[in-house]
Amino acid sequence: MGAITDFIEKHYLHFNAAALKDAARAYKKHIEEGGKMLISLAGAMSTAELGKSLAEMIRQDKVAIISCTGANLEEDVMNLVAHNHYERIPNWRDLTPQEEQALLERGMNRVTDTCIPEEEAFRKLEHRILKLWQKAQAEGKRYFPHEYFYQLILSGDLKADYEIDPKDSWMVAAAEKNLPIVVPGWEDSTLGNIFAAHCIQGDVRPDVVKSGIEYMMFLADWYQKNSSGKGVGFFQIGGGIAGDFPICVVPMLHQDLQMENIPVWSYFCQISDSTTSYGSYSGAVPNEKITWGKLAVDTPRFMIESDATIVAPLIFAYVLGW
Template sequence: MTKGPVSQFIEHHYRHFNAAALMDAAKGYEAHMNAGGKMMITLAGAMSTAELGISLAEMIRQDKVQIISCTGANLEEDVMNLVAHSHYKRVPNYRDLTPKEEWDLLENHYNRVTDTCIPEEEAFRRLQKHLYQQWKDAEAKGERYFPHEFLYKTVLSGDLEQYYEIDPKDSWIVAAAQKNIPIVVPGWEDSTTGNIFASYVIKNELKASTVKSGIEYMTWLADWYRNNSGGKGVGFFQIAGGIAGDFPICVVPMMYQDLEWHDVPFWSYFCQISDSTTSYGSYSGAVPNEKITWGKLDIDTPKFIVESDATIVAPLMFAWILGW
């Protein structure tokens, strides 16, 4: 495939240090896919509010990613941007805000993520009433689903199309729902929609069991991994750290050590984009080799770490992989 201008720029200019690490990792991703491998992408941070969907959606459409793990915030915030984009408020001088100015944002129903404020009424509430109906309908039928499955149902129903404020091709959730690729959402309870669901449970309007749990995600992932790790295996592309990465990567040592299944392949490619300080005991700052000691990566697994801002690095790497 002939590379486009963005890829040509990267290859010509990105020769050393973190730039070279970006180039090496992107070429490693491409080689893994060309050899028939599969890839998991994990999303921590506020990647959806950063509108990573503009490039990630195309990665999904072109089969460059087979499974995603993300926080509940990234799951919902892509759809919130889809239905309320024009109501978002950008605050370029966010470092200068006083506590009083932050309070004023709250009073005006804006929740700030760095320089971007999410509009509560248009984003949260538009989504809430349609999700609630999905939860209620499933419970009435005695059915249970994962958080991402409920969101897929909501998106695919067409109920949200009346609110669309961006081109749906730039929504990674729309792309994922149309492809029906699996998403693992550990710790969904700490997201806005998780909090909303919990509020209905507290009010006795819904049962907690209607939404499947994290343990069920882990057991489902074990089955998926066993069915998909043959041949070249499954690679692991981690954006930032935290639960979105730590939860799914643990499925391999869980099967090997706790289930004592000794035919489980290690993850066959690993890349992390992070600006976390190495050391200090943080998972986000751990170098890839540490994962060898936990039974997650093999000695020979291709390992890359790009110590930079994921909002800059991930779209560039995706551009290379897509040939832009």
């Protein structure tokens, strides 16, 4: 075992630390026994540079499919091409409204302690991806949001603008593997907003980007083809639509399509800083998912109430044997 794995085994013995170790052990066992894993990314994990560990998970086939928000999809690529222009604000808790306004006027969009540079990040991608949308329209083709990013990455058009080692970009790793991705609610992202603006201006038609319903149809087909044997596990980072959308494919197949012999998710772990609460999906304990037909009584399930920027890289390191 590697140094990080050894450290976890020795010191992570109780409370959330023990839950982390148990979840990591079960993840590794699931993969070693032939299982597959879905990872869902909510929050700002790409801006937190999760790609430094997630990219290697993808390269080593520890991830079979990803569900992420539109923000995580685009922000990994933004970090890839604009990293040197990002700014860290260590004293972000102390900022006054006037200081926040000053950041806005400089085009620095703040995510906790990190500011994303609008011109270097958003606008650097906009004109390139607009060409891909228009090319698809001219050819009478339609693609999912992540497929346009794959086209952009694999074309090599961005390479001259790389400002980090591409090995640390999970989207580069995913594009090279042609990893399946679902992006529910892509419209709720910066490029989703930019796409809507170009549709309003008449630069491109809305139908060149496939919809969330089509993502669910794709996921339903993928799940049926990949859930035999050890099955598919569900590793959820944060809450919200990135997790809620894909986990619902199982009850949809059972209840709405009346399909038989569809296995439920065979592993479940959620990392969340939302403590158990009344009515909050992000704060719902895994047991509640049994009542919705998403998990079974004997599904290995884990809840780690902590900061995903700390926990996820440690679990990935454990699975990778670092």
